[in-house]
Amino acid sequence: MRRLVARDERWPLREAFVIARGAKRQAHVVVVEITDGVHHAHGEAVPYARYGEDVPGVLAQIDALRPAIEAGADREALLRLAPPGAARNAIDCALWDLEAKQAGVRAWDLVGRPPPSPVKTCYTLSRAAPAAMAKAATANARRPMLKLKIAGADDLAAVEAVRAAAPRTRLIVDANESLSFEDLQRLAPELVRLDVQMLEQPLPVGEDAVLQGYESPIPLGADESLHTRADLEACAARYTCVNVKLDKAGGLTEALALAQDVRARGLDLMVGCMVGTSLAMAPAMMLTPGARFVDLDGPLLLARDREPGLSILGSMIEPPPAGLWG
Template structure:
């Protein structure tokens, strides 16, 4: 067994701005887990506002390497339970390891992951394409450069409704909006009224995570569905969100990988919530893992590779308004030759 880590600094097509800040590069960690002839790949994108760097992910994985070595024949779920007490502080590192283990497990069983889970690809949602905060002119330009039926518009400015009104003049696509916790309940109620008329499908994370009173008020009065993102990080959050959200956006990196992510999807479904899985600007390695869950989802945000100047891996690809699965086992991800180990 070999556990290797590789660091990439993914260059973005456009400067990406959300209400927390801007970036041109996305540092990311690739984990490669080799057993015999098979190598499984996993990924987690470093995210500064969660205090996660590639360095602290590598350090966290070093600590569990002997445990992984000893238990490489176990299932991904068993390995997750064994390593989880040691990786509690760094769910991103756990995510990269868990995805690599799932990929390896699919490969040694000779099946794509979704098939191992008994799923079929008959009915799967299409990803949205994210438009970051920018001048209205630049946002319009990004839409015209990438014609798509479904956009997620990042908001959290002083003129959010005005932005959406302007964008609406240039496309009939469905819009979703993500306020990244920038609104008050009163603003959100008013914005929802206007955004509904602009063919907005739902609002993601309108209020700050700790604004529970605001969420109760908004939940009662919003004319648009509300989807939790920053409010739904780990497994125990799903139940809490059911009280004042219509759905949850689950991120594999934040919860610690496919093992808890799949359980969260199933719990959200049991609670009658809409279910979405989101990405953090991962390459095709991370997104190919998210794609395995598609048959279980209502919505998906897995446009990470579409936002990159150049991708590092083949795998599940998105083009022609469709998701294309490769004829490979595990997650289907495979580093491009120039990056191969």
């Protein structure tokens, strides 16, 4: 018989992680372990306040789902039993891990896919004063891609400082819903001038319908506006790229289906993450084939990662070892 155990863990960051909505100094994650008495499987999720989540609430959600999971509910049943979010993600990823261990194969073998190839991840620079962001960019100028957090159009000076400090690095700018439409219209041509590859989630959710019909000079990406397949039709009319995250989608099962639909619509795929350990990043590696952007730098932001963790050399992430997940 199955047994499910959930716990929360705190992982200190190397330095404060600052975005438009505030700062954090630790990754407070929820880990689910499911065992059948022989195999021990794990999944990790990050409750996110922006989506009305906190750790106690997510643990309570998981506890409410415990009887069904311990009675044998599978991943497809879980999609019907729980809404998308961190609780479902942690359980879903643990079920993938358990299924792979029980079958004696890797997780990607369960869906007939080849092992994911090593991929290069973005590296995120927290929002700060231009001089501080330039210093961080200088220290990371050899990375293939940097992602800059901004909190308004006034942060253009920080983008300019980063571009000057890392002239050869590809740049993404992430506004985290902090711009108005007028800000976007002013900022977009400047970002093109600075050779920024994409502007992520410029407008607040609920205010981005104005993007439909807007001919942006820079590719726009949806993050907070896209959680599951239910959001894709609206986003496809407003954005050219979408950021798929396991915590938003509520697990790998939904995220795989969402990524397939993203590609079928001809949109660019970005595979993203919340700030967590390698256990949270490992299942997301299955989404990376065909992705234009990969942003799985969570472990690089931690003071220390769990063991075993992902092998990351510079910005290159290797597929997860079986001892970690899947």
